[in-house]
Amino acid sequence: MYAYDKFDHKLVEARVAEFRDQVERRVKGELTEEEFRPLRLMNGLYLQLHAYMLRVAVPYGTLSANQVRKLAHIARKYDKGYGHFTTRQNIQYNWPKLSETPDILTELAEVEMHAIQTSGNCIRNVTTDQFAGAAADEVADPRPYAELLRQWSTFHPEFSFLPRKFKIAITGAPTDRAAVKWHDIGLILKKNDKGEVGFEVLVGGGMGRTPVIGKTIRDFLPEADLLSYMEAILRVYNEQGRRDNKYKARIKILVEALGAEEYARQTEAEWERIKDIPIDVPAEEIARIRAFFAPPPLPVLPDEVDGVTSLAKNNFIFASWVKNNTHPHKVPGHVAITISLKPHGGIPGDATAEQMELVASLADEYSQSEIRVSHEQNLILPHVAKKDLPALWTDLDEAGLGTANVGLLTDIIACPGLDYCALANARSIPIAQNITNRFDDMKRIQNIGPLKIKISGCINACGHHHAGHIGILGVDKKGEESYQLLLGGSGAEDASKATILGPGFDEFGIVDALETVVAVYLGEREEGETFLETYRRTGPQIFKEAVYGAA
Amino acid sequence: MAKKITGPQMIIANRLDDGRAVFFTRNGGWSPETDEAAYADDDGIEALLAEATKSADKNIVLSVEAIGAVLNGDKAYPAHIKHAMQAKGPSVRADLGYQVSLDWEAN
Numbered sequence: 001m002y003a004y005d006k007f008d009h010k011l012v013e014a015r016v017a018e019f020r021d022q023v024e025r026r027v028k029g030e031l032t033e034e035e036f037r038p039l040r041l042m043n044g045l046y047l048q049l050h051a052y053m054l055r056v057a058v059p060y061g062t063l064s065a066n067q068v069r070k071l072a073h074i075a076r077k078y079d080k081g082y083g084h085f086t087t088r089q090n091i092q093y094n095w096p097k098l099s100e101t102p103d104i105l106t107e108l109a110e111v112e113m114h115a116i117q118t119s120g121n122c123i124r125n126v127t128t129d130q131f132a133g134a135a136a137d138e139v140a141d142p143r144p145y146a147e148l149l150r151q152w153s154t155f156h157p158e159f160s161f162l163p164r165k166f167k168i169a170i171t172g173a174p175t176d177r178a179a180v181k182w183h184d185i186g187l188i189l190k191k192n193d194k195g196e197v198g199f200e201v202l203v204g205g206g207m208g209r210t211p212v213i214g215k216t217i218r219d220f221l222p223e224a225d226l227l228s229y230m231e232a233i234l235r236v237y238n239e240q241g242r243r244d245n246k247y248k249a250r251i252k253i254l255v256e257a258l259g260a261e262e263y264a265r266q267t268e269a270e271w272e273r274i275k276d277i278p279i280d281v282p283a284e285e286i287a288r289i290r291a292f293f294a295p296p297p298l299p300v301l302p303d304e305v306d307g308v309t310s311l312a313k314n315n316f317i318f319a320s321w322v323k324n325n326t327h328p329h330k331v332p333g334h335v336a337i338t339i340s341l342k343p344h345g346g347i348p349g350d351a352t353a354e355q356m357e358l359v360a361s362l363a364d365e366y367s368q369s370e371i372r373v374s375h376e377q378n379l380i381l382p383h384v385a386k387k388d389l390p391a392l393w394t395d396l397d398e399a400g401l402g403t404a405n406v407g408l409l410t411d412i413i414a415c416p417g418l419d420y421c422a423l424a425n426a427r428s429i430p431i432a433q434n435i436t437n438r439f440d441d442m443k444r445i446q447n448i449g450p451l452k453i454k455i456s457g458c459i460n461a462c463g464h465h466h467a468g469h470i471g472i473l474g475v476d477k478k479g480e481e482s483y484q485l486l487l488g489g490s491g492a493e494d495a496s497k498a499t500i501l502g503p504g505f506d507e508f509g510i511v512d513a514l515e516t517v518v519a520v521y522l523g524e525r526e527e528g529e530t531f532l533e534t535y536r537r538t539g540p541q542i543f544k545e546a547v548y549g550a551a
Numbered sequence: 552m553a554k555k556i557t558g559p560q561m562i563i564a565n566r567l568d569d570g571r572a573v574f575f576t577r578n579g580g581w582s583p584e585t586d587e588a589a590y591a592d593d594d595g596i597e598a599l600l601a602e603a604t605k606s607a608d609k610n611i612v613l614s615v616e617a618i619g620a621v622l623n624g625d626k627a628y629p630a631h632i633k634h635a636m637q638a639k640g641p642s643v644r645a646d647l648g649y650q651v652s653l654d655w656e657a658n
Binding site for chain 2: 429
């Protein structure tokens with residue numbers, strides 16, 4: 001993992017001290033809310049429906065065991081004993097007091113964490129593949145580049161007041177687990193014919209009220225040119241992005257307006273102008289950062305383990321967990337495991353302080369003290385020996401963390417929705433709970449197979465409903481919650497935009513409609529076909545007729 | 552742009568230190584409970600809002616807003632589910648929110 005140098009420490013400590021002073025002045029009445037609001041937002045502090053919410057950055061979703069223990073401590077000491085992991089790979093606390101937030105930030109700084117750039121019209125936390133550095137299918141570890149981007153973008157003076165927020169995602173594997181095509185900038189690591197590492201560069205992806213899939217503007221950018229090229233993309237956006245209308249201010253709108261070819265042309269022209277001034281870091285600096293992410297020294301072990309095979313024969317849930325929650329690792333005899341934060345009937349992404357502490361201990365014992373957060377709101381132990389799976393699962397299961405549903409119907413993304421969020425129009429979490437209660441049978445969901453359900457409580461789409469195989473969007477219909485059903489989206493390398501099937505439902509009707517959609521799929525699917533494949537083959541009509549009746 | 556509210560209205564805000572939703576009361580204070588909440592119709596709401604906003608100026612509360620209300624006898628309750636949620640706490644953590652003492656289903 002990356003370790004702060006003296007500059008990083010100084011930077012974060014100075015920011016905490018500055019915010020402590022700002023909070024004190026606000027409490028004394030020396031700052032009005034109008035003056036204070038932009039200052040608190042620059043430090044990740046929002047005001048939600050019931051309380052303040054503090055959004056803490058988890059750079060590229062990577063955490064150490066000690067950091068997770070600190071997150072647990074903060075949840076217990078300053079909050080109500082739990083935290084919420086988000087689709088941005090961050091963690092949010094739902095109940096901090098204003099006067100205590102400087103203390104929280106002080107404690108975070110002790111473990112090299114902060115809440116900088118988790119809000120505001122700046123470059124936000126860079127996100128990536130949760131299996132980075134572990135995945136068997138990886139071309140290169142994306143984290144050194146994500147860290148380079150973090151350092152470059154932190155307090156970048158030119159890009160601190162962009163037309164709108166800006167999100168960069170990067171994947172090091174051809175299988176896209178980071179939804180890069182749905183980001184303002186998406187980066188796909190690849191190797192060229194000479195075996196050199198570089199990036200395919202996409203711009204203009206985004207969800208929200210105008211869902212757009214990003215477009216490739218460069219097939220191969222050498223790794224040495226990453227920062228200058230990012231600077232060129234951002235400059236074109238910063239100059240021409242709309243500032244007159246916040247709903248049309250994201251880069252996707254500019255890319256649509258100019259066309260991707262023109263956006264590429266302007267980026268290349270700007271890049272030609274600036275690429276020879278020293279923006280890019282020397283190769284030694286990339287090598288220095290890369291050294292922090294050196295693969296752990298894992299021994300090569302047998303892939304077949306008797307203890308796993310025998311327990312799987314006798315325990316269906318364990319067998320399902322091994323099948324669904326483990327992911328191929330670079331080193332034989334190892335896997336990355338996903339700890340589902342989606343217990344049936346539970347709140348997607350929530351973890352208690354006790355659960356976080358257990359995960360930290362298990363990471364120390366079984367996974368090189370490393371933990372990841374996925375954009376699908378789960379936690380990952382990236383380096384686990386297969387022989388340890390029975391003991392690990394037993395410990396997780398006892399703590400309510402052994403749900404074997406990763407990638408299946410009940411592994412639902414849900415935004416906080418109207419239960420917490422000031423922007424929401426409808427609740428999201430209860431819909432997820434109703435669905436997981438309805439489909440509370442592992443054999444049934446296993447038979448249904450890979451299926452990604454994503455729920456948002458408003459059109460801002462924090463729950464990624466546009467990218468759901470099945471998406472659900474909560475809206476306000478004359479003061480009542482109403483839920484639209486969308487089908488056919490994908491956040492993966494085959495990215496697609498889900499389309500609305502028809503009129504909305506109430507909170508119970510939406511679950512019935514979803515069950516009908518699943519039944520149509522089961523009736524229509526051909527051998528080995530996933531839900532998304534069936535939908536793409538048949539189109540929406542048969543689903544529409546089943547849900548709404550024949551026209 | 553928010554739609555203009557008509558009919559009975561009440562005043563909601565968030566407390567400065569903990570952010571908790573509170574309602575402007577008939578005796579000029581702020582309470583998380585709706586029992587004492589002041590309310591007014593279209594003609595009186597501006598005066599009520601002005602009075603409530605004075606408290607915000609003293610840094611007791613922030614985000615002062617008039618919201619639609621439903622009346623039951625002489626008591627006002629938030630009309631929209633969003634504000635009802637603010638009065639009661641999140642529906643999914645009835646074990647932890649400030650709504651512990653309230654019966655979510657009954658309201």
